[in-house]
Amino acid sequence: MANLTIRNLQKGFDGHQIIKGIDLDVKDREFVVFVGPSGCGKSTLLRLIAGLEDVTSGSIELDGREITQVTPAKRDLAMVFQTYALYPHMTVGKNLSFALDLAGTPKAEVEKKVAEAARILELGPLLERKPKQLSGGQRQRVAIGRAIVRNPKIFLFDEPLSNLDAALRVQTRLELSRLHKELEATMIYVTHDQVEAMTLADKVVVLNGGRVEQVGSPLELYHHPANLFVAGFLGTPKMGFLKGKVSRVDAAGCEVTLDAGTTISLPFTNAQQSVGDAVTLGIRPEHLELAKDGDCQLQVVADVSERLGSDTFCHVRTNSGEALTMRIRGDLASQYGETLNLYLDSAHCHLFDAQGQVIRKALQAAA
C-alpha cells in the first residue's frame, strides 16, 4: 500500500513563497505526473515529498503516517534524479547495493535483489563497470535500478529523461510505463514535457506559480481544461485563443462577438455571465476546419505552414492579429498570404471568463 496525502503544503525560500498551499492525494499504484513551466514549483514539491527540503507549513502523510519531519532515509521513498546522481567511485553493482549495504541487509539477500533489478533492467553485463563507462541511457537504468532494489513505497522521478536524446527518451518512456505496470508501483514523476505527462500519467497535476491549476486524467485535462493556463499548456501545437465579448445570454447558452468580427453562438453559460463581459474563446488546432460554402465564420490570412508528413500545421492570423494554428491533412497546405475561410465547430470550442476560468457547457453546468 502507498497512499500519499498532502495537505496545505507551503514552502518559502528567503521570504519568497514557492509552494503556496497544495492539497493532493496520490493513490496506491497510481502514476502521477507533476507538469508545469520552469519555476512552477514542481521539483520543489517532489523534493518536499522526498524530505530533501524542509516544509514551511502543512503536512505530508504516507499511509496515514505523518512524515513531514521524518528524515529522507526513513520515508520509504526512492528518487531518480535528473543527473542520475550515481556514485562515480562505485561499480554499477555497488551503486545498486549501496542502500541495502547501509541498512545492513544480509549479503545473500542483497545479491538476490541486485540480480533481480539487473534482470528487470538488463544491467547484468554492466555490473562491474563504473558509471563513467556507461552511456546516458545505461546510467539512467542504473539510477532506476538503484530505486528498485530498495523496494520503496513510492518512486520519485525528477525529470529523468531530460538528459537523453530524443530517440532514447521515447524508448525509456515506454520502458518506464512498462515498469510501472510490472512492479505495480506507485510513482510520482516531474516533467516540463507535456508529452511525457500525457503518455505516462494516470493522473496529471498541472502546477503554475506554486499552485495546482488542475488535477485529472490526461484526456480529462485535454478535453476539459479548467482554465486558460491548462488549456494553453497542454496540447501541441497549443490551443488557439480568440478574444471577444458576450453579446447575448439565454438559458441555452450565449452569443459571443469576437474581436475578429465574427459572432458565434455557443452552448455555454453560467449564472454570473452577462452581456458585455470579456471572454476568451479557445479552439484546438484539430477542431479548426476549412469552411464549406456558406458556413464561413472566421476569415484568416495564412502565415507559414509546417508539413510533418502525416499532418500539416497551418499558422494563420485573424484580422484582429490573433494567431491560430490549424491541423489539416498531410497532403494539403496553405499558401503564404492566402485568405482562408474557417468554420468553428461550437461543440469543440472552450470559453473562458475574464479571470481565465472555464465557462462550462450549459447542459453540463445544469447536470
Add this chain to the structure above:
Amino acid sequence: MMTLKQSRRLQSVLLGSLSWVIAALIFFPIFWMVLTSFKTEIDAFATPPQFIFTPTLENYLHIQERSDYFHFAWNSILISFSATILCLLIAVPAAYSMAFFETKRTKGTLLWMLSTKMLPPVGVLMPIYLLAKTFGLLDSRIALIVIYTLINLPIVVWMIYTYFKDIPGEILEASRLDGATTRQEIFKVLIPICKGGLASTALLSLILCWNEAFWSLNLTSSNAAPLTALIASYSSPEGLFWAKLSAVSTLACAPILIFGWISQKQLVRGLSFGAVK
C-alpha cells in the same frame, strides 16, 4: 615554402626546447646545490665555478659527526605529518559545511580565512612566542604542530572546498535517500570521490610544513628542531661553508623531493580534478 605539417613540427620543436630551457633554469639551483655538496670547501669557493672536480663525501660525513641528522629528520617527519593530519581533520568537515550548506556568510568566512595568510608572520611572533613560553611549549613538537596546522588551514580548507564544490549535491542527496548518515555520507561517498584532490591537498600541506623555517627557527632549538633548523645551524657560527651547507640542504630536501616525485602523478591528477571530471 613550408608545408602545414612542417610548420606544426617546427612549432612543437621550438615549444619543446623552450620548455626544456625553462625547466633547466628552474632546476639549476638544486642541481648546483647537489653538485657543491660533493666538492671540497676549496672547490666550492673556486672562481670560475668548477663543473669538473674530484667528488668527495667528506661534507656528509662531517654533518653526521657534528649533528644527528636522523633526529632532525624524524622531527620534520613527525611534525609535518601530524600537522597535515590535524589540518585535514579540521578542514574536511569545515569545507563540507561550507560547500553543501552554504549561508550568506560562507564566502565572507572563506575570504577572511584566506586574508590571514596575508599577515606577515613576524607580526605575531611576540604573542605566539609568549604563549608558547607560558604553556611551556618552547622547543616542543606540539607547538610547531599546532602552528603549522593553523597556518595551513586556510589554504587547505579552500582547496578542499573547491573539490567538494565540484561534486553535484544530488549525489549526496541520493546517498541521504539511500539511508546514509552524515558520517557515512562523508566517509563512504564524499571522501572516496575526492580522494585525488584530498591527496594532493595533503601533499601540498606536507611540503609547506616541511619547508617552513620561520617558526621552527624561532620556537625550537634542539629537541623539537626540524631539518630547516639544521640547515640554519650551518650558516652562522663558523662563517659560511658552502660545501657543508649544500650537503645539509641536500639532505634536508631529499626526503620531500623523493616523496613528491613518487606522488607527482597523484598531485597532477588532483590539481586538474575539476577539469577532467
